Amino acid sequence: MLLLTSGRVVDLSAHRAKFHALNLHGPAADAEHKALYGLVDVIIRHRDDNGIPRAGWTEYDYVYSGYTLGNIQCADDLSDTEKSELLNWALKVTQKSLIETARRRLVDNQTAFSVKKSCPWQPIQLIS
Numbered sequence: 001m002l003l004l005t006s007g008r009v010v011d012l013s014a015h016r017a018k019f020h021a022l023n024l025h026g027p028a029a030d031a032e033h034k035a036l037y038g039l040v041d042v043i044i045r046h047r048d049d050n051g052i053p054r055a056g057w058t059e060y061d062y063v064y065s066g067y068t069l070g071n072i073q074c075a076d077d078l079s080d081t082e083k084s085e086l087l088n089w090a091l092k093v094t095q096k097s098l099i100e101t102a103r104r105r106l107v108d109n110q111t112a113f114s115v116k117k118s119c120p121w122q123p124i125q126l127i128s
Contacts, residue, residue, distance in 0.1 A: 001045060001053055002085065002086065002089045003053075004078075004082045004085055004086070005079075005081055005082060005085065006078075006079070006082060008044055008082075009044070009045040009047070009053040010042055010043065010044055010045070010065070010086060011042075011043050011045055011056060011062065012040050012041065012042060012043070012069065012090065012095060012098055012099065013040065013041045013043050013062075013064075014039065014040050014041075014098060014099065014101045014102040014105070015041070016039075016041055017036075017039040017040065017101075017102035017105040017106070018105040018106070020038060020039045020041075020068060021039055021102075021105065021106050024038055024039075027039075027106070028106070029103060029106040029107045031103075033096065033099065033100065036099050036100070036102045036103060037068065037069035037070040037090075037099070038068050038069070038070030038071065039068065039070075039102040039105070039106075040068055040069045040070075040098070040099050040102055041064055041065070041067075041068055042064075042065045042067045042068065042069060042072055042075075042086065043056075043062045043063065043064055043065060044062060044063050044064075044065050045061060045062045046060070046061055046062060046063070065077075069086075069087070069090055069099070072086060072087065
C-alpha cells in the first residue's frame, strides 16, 4: 500500500492481468518488465471507521481506479506528483515482484511457473 500526498491509499493488483492481456493482444510472456505495467491495475483502498486502510481481502475493501500502471499518466483524478509517487513506488523490489506475477497469467501451459493451472473437477455431461 502507498499513502499518496492527497491522503488516498493506492495499491497494485495483478488479478486481472489475463483480462488486460487479452484486451491488449499481448505482451508476450518473455516481454521486458515495464511491458507488464499495462496488465497491473491501480486500486484505491477504502478506509475503515478509524481511518485505517482496509486489508483488501474482499471487494468491499477497495475499488479499481480504472487505470493500470501502463496508463496511469492519463489519470485526471491524480496530480502529477501523485503519479510520480506511484510510478517510483512501483520500482521498489516488492512491487516489482508483484508486477512480475502478471507474467504467469500470460501463459496457458504453466508448467514452468510455481503456480500451475489445474482443473480439479470434470465437467458434468447431461444425459438427454
